[in-house]
Amino acid sequence: MNNQELWYRSEAGTWVDPKGESSLRSHLAKACGQMVYASDMYLPNMLVGKALRSPYPHCKINHIDVSAAEKIPGVHAVLTAKDIPGKNFVGKTVDDQPFIASTKARTVLDTLAIVAAENEEIADRALQAIVLDLEPLPAVFTPQEALLPDSPQLYPNGNLLLDFSIIHGNAQEAMKQADVIVEDTYRYPWIEHAYLETESVVAVADEDGIITVWLGVHNIYGERQVLSQAFGWPEHKFRVIHVPPGGSFGGKDDNIITVWAALLAYRTGRPVRFVLSRKDSMRGHSKRQSQIVHHKLGALYDGTIVAAQVEILSDTGAYAHWGIGIIQFASLQSTGPYRVPNASVNAKLVYTNNIVGGAMRCWGTPGVEFAAETQMNRLAEELEMHPLKLRWINALRKGDLTITGTEVPPDCYVKETIEAAAHSIGLTLDGR
Numbered sequence: 001m002n003n004q005e006l007w008y009r010s011e012a013g014t015w016v017d018p019k020g021e022s023s024l025r026s027h028l029a030k031a032c033g034q035m036v037y038a039s040d041m042y043l044p045n046m047l048v049g050k051a052l053r054s055p056y057p058h059c060k061i062n063h064i065d066v067s068a069a070e071k072i073p074g075v076h077a078v079l080t081a082k083d084i085p086g087k088n089f090v091g092k093t094v095d096d097q098p099f100i101a102s103t104k105a106r107t108v109l110d111t112l113a114i115v116a117a118e119n120e121e122i123a124d125r126a127l128q129a130i131v132l133d134l135e136p137l138p139a140v141f142t143p144q145e146a147l148l149p150d151s152p153q154l155y156p157n158g159n160l161l162l163d164f165s166i167i168h169g170n171a172q173e174a175m176k177q178a179d180v181i182v183e184d185t186y187r188y189p190w191i192e193h194a195y196l197e198t199e200s201v202v203a204v205a206d207e208d209g210i211i212t213v214w215l216g217v218h219n220i221y222g223e224r225q226v227l228s229q230a231f232g233w234p235e236h237k238f239r240v241i242h243v244p245p246g247g248s249f250g251g252k253d254d255n256i257i258t259v260w261a262a263l264l265a266y267r268t269g270r271p272v273r274f275v276l277s278r279k280d281s282m283r284g285h286s287k288r289q290s291q292i293v294h295h296k297l298g299a300l301y302d303g304t305i306v307a308a309q310v311e312i313l314s315d316t317g318a319y320a321h322w323g324i325g326i327i328q329f330a331s332l333q334s335t336g337p338y339r340v341p342n343a344s345v346n347a348k349l350v351y352t353n354n355i356v357g358g359a360m361r362c363w364g365t366p367g368v369e370f371a372a373e374t375q376m377n378r379l380a381e382e383l384e385m386h387p388l389k390l391r392w393i394n395a396l397r398k399g400d401l402t403i404t405g406t407e408v409p410p411d412c413y414v415k416e417t418i419e420a421a422a423h424s425i426g427l428t429l430d431g432r
Helices: 021-031 120-129 171-175 220-231 256-268 278-284 323-332 365-383 387-394 414-424
Strands: 047-053 059-065 075-079 111-117 131-136 160-168 180-188 200-205 211-215 238-242 272-275 290-299 305-317 343-351
Touching: 047 120, 047 256, 047 278, 059 111, 075 120, 075 256, 111 120, 111 256, 160 323, 171 290, 171 305, 171 343, 180 365, 200 256, 211 220, 211 256, 220 238, 220 256, 256 272, 290 365, 305 323, 305 365, 323 343, 323 365, 365 387, 387 414
Parallel strands: 047 272, 211 238, 305 343
Antiparallel strands: 047 111, 059 131, 075 111, 160 343, 180 290, 200 211, 200 272, 290 305
């Protein structure tokens, strides 16, 4: 039997979890370009789904006229917010993001209408035929600007979503005892996940009233919950089948495209497939949040850290998504894996009219860790000490407390890892 015959390949519309020998064939299929993803699936009589995004980052929606689009031959459905039978909001921590915008769009990510048509060309024509009556509103694009008292307010309670602090010891007083202090501001940009497969989903409604959806995501149970919310139906009316995702890194967790496909499949009675273009994908899914980190670090001449003061300003975009959890997690990591007996960390999470900030690998920590480790390098330079030795002196170890006041887990081997790194370059840590 040759290698090609060993490749594991799922049939369209089905997926069996590979185990044992099949798992090997699954990996071969991926490596050799033979795996079937949601974007590869074709069902009989399947329609193409597409979404119309807001042309403005902030606008009031006065009226959306879809009558001309509905009359185009080959167009089977044009839906707006009024066609959502259940709740038109989704969120990870705050239900603030609409599946389809109704009265206001807060970012160019927002969708105003979705269509199902016989092919992509007809779907594009339908999108162009939709008549929009929109009133542009002032927009804000940086968290600093958003916090000004006269800035456009995205929500009744203002633009500040979260003000979170960690206080450990007395950083302000301890900083006065420091022999050396380094202080700087670090800016960490928005980052696109850039997975190879763009967002893709296939949905079909059967005669028993069950809607089946195929897609590659993080959590099929979460997708069922969101579908139930949008339709106002019990969860058992939805069947979500996980197919291999062509990359994600945290980005395929927005829950919105699933609802679009299911709504169109239910309305038309035919299978509907959404596959976003690269351009629409970059515009239409969450990104790693940007951060501005102000970091002040103080130490004694022998290298012992005495205090850290950290301020984090993070942009969640137009909606909360995972932002609250991300900024809290980032705050915990903002002083690195080091003993800091006195720490003050304040984090602010701010709404703007940017594309939504969401999950990406390491949940907000790369930015704050970059700041913390750069500060350690600068401190080592000021002390004329090897940066590995400075880290070794201050490494968290069993029995130490983190900046939250909790004890370090027993399997913490930061010090041992640094020792191994030092040994590999011939560095003796008990000397300079």
